[in-house]
Amino acid sequence: MNEKVTMKDVARRAGVSAATVSNVLNNVGNRANELTQRKVLKAAKELNYQMDMTARFLSTGKSNLIGIFLPEVYEIGQPSSVLKDNPFFSEIISGIEYVARMNGYDIVVSCIKESGHVKELVSKRTLDGIAVLGNFKAEFWEELRALEIPKVLIDSYQFDEQEYSNVGIDDEQGAYLATKHLITMNHKEIALVTGKIEESEVNYYRYLGFQRAIVEENLSLEKCPVVYTDVNFKGGVAAAHSILYSHSNVTAAFAVADILALGIIKLYNQIGKAIPKDLSLIGFDDLSICQYTFPGLTTIRQDINKKGMEVANILIHRINGDTDNCNIQLPVELVLRQTVLLKQEE
């Protein structure tokens, strides 16, 4: 391996000092006259100089590194991460990565196994900022608060702008749009399939939107049951059971996540029923799988990739001295596909 070429080598070749090379290469003002600049640039190119960022980081205290933290979850037998089976996260990361890269930052992604881990990583790598995806315990947020670097959350309602920046969507409105559409299609007894509200306030706001549509249309809340379940495929299957056997009056359902809707569809198919004939259904997120299934899932679309891009934007602004946190809410829209049917009057 060729010897590593350092600033000193470039300096020697250009006949200037290392300090000057540093100035020129970092474009610090018009500190060097044009001739000097040219000499330095020429020497650097000839030697194929690559700046060692580690050294720079040590002297500046910056790392140009953004941390992305995910919860670690356990599956039977093996450790896992939400990254593994939730396409939502990959897509956010993809957005963050893109904007970060375009701005000269790199990203390190890590699952969090125990408290203290974030703090450790932040100080170990002197991360410039962090993005936190997913749900964590209160204890974790306490720990996070103590870190004095820019941080942005996603879909969090727990904190005000004083404490954290956040990128979310209009959950209430999304749920409202979905429910309203079902009502427009003549459904009057609609189930809400959701995760526990304590687990994520997102659920609470979606519940609110659901309720608003029902009340606005003078439908009976009693006839519109809320079915609580785990927000994953199995949870959807369980919810379908519950709808079929405990809430058989219902003709339509709004599930707060596409993955839940997929579970519902699966069970209906398995027992010889069909969506939308036996149940009109709307999901939430518009994961790419929604287009792959048959029938295609009608859903509320959010731009997940954009969400990630906004996260990186905010982070970078804050890293560069913008002192205010900010709280962005991205829009949502109804995407019509084939899981909602006009209900015939009886």
Next chain:
Amino acid sequence: MNEKVTMKDVARRAGVSAATVSNVLNNVGNRANELTQRKVLKAAKELNYQMDMTARFLSTGKSNLIGIFLPEVYEIGQPSSVLKDNPFFSEIISGIEYVARMNGYDIVVSCIKESGHVKELVSKRTLDGIAVLGNFKAEFWEELRALEIPKVLIDSYQFDEQEYSNVGIDDEQGAYLATKHLITMNHKEIALVTGKIEESEVNYYRYLGFQRAIVEENLSLEKCPVVYTDVNFKGGVAAAHSILYSHSNVTAAFAVADILALGIIKLYNQIGKAIPKDLSLIGFDDLSICQYTFPGLTTIRQDINKKGMEVANILIHRINGDTDNCNIQLPVELVLRQTVLLKQEE
């Protein structure tokens, strides 16, 4: 913010030198006697000392960072990455991340936009090793070869062990198992739906396995068409068209990727046909979506998460001085679900 606490602070508090602190904290042999060790550890804990890895990296030339590189792909309107819509990649990354973390490494993931980018990132961050996912142009491999750090590829057949380590699966055997199963179920005219062989040698080996089963069973290769298409959902839809209109003799198909199979199912459903009634179908990969669809997709399972874990294992071994590259092949298995039907004799 509290002043940063450094080794010097710990040394002062413990009444020893910074060198000793370093030795104790890094467990370099039994260099310090027990009393000293205790003093140092105590001081470190009291001050809540966190070692600054940047400084350490600068002096050791190691970074404890592993780079994961993905191809950047372009979609209409916006830049994207394979990470975004291919669950396969998230799962591999999840595996790498886990093993890396357990061994004290962090991972930085980056899409590659232009040549030179990898090299730049490697030298910028002094990465200890890299994993390369996805397909790249020859030019890229040339560039990579010049980097003198451990690197491992995934599912690559292009290089021998002299050059790269690789973690793959037994593609030939997987395809063989799939095809054999279809034959066992009495199908005699079977289509292979695949991406171009030039695009990935994986396709070539799967073709070989397909062929082996056909020949072994004395079926006619003429009656078993190979349908080339893009390996994505749309490609699957297109392939279904091709099967229906150009190869209507076929009663079964083996698709080299689950995502292709999903496209095929979708089209069949859309035109009022059904899988497996009108076509028996087997996929490859066993993505989690396979369980979500109805009917559940019969497929060849590979343990993607494990693949990622092996990648990290090899990388770490090589980083720690293991000089030999290695080439691992993970097993595959047939997963029976509902998309293959016994063909009735006519």
Next chain:
DNA sequence: CTGAAAGCGCTTACAG
């Protein structure tokens, strides 16, 4: 067993 000192490759006041 322990410490003084040099070194890793940059940056940044400061002096000229």
Next chain:
DNA sequence: CTGAAAGCGCTTACAG
């Protein structure tokens, strides 16, 4: 406009 020098926080021969 340019350079000498100190500093970032570690590690590592080496001497004792």
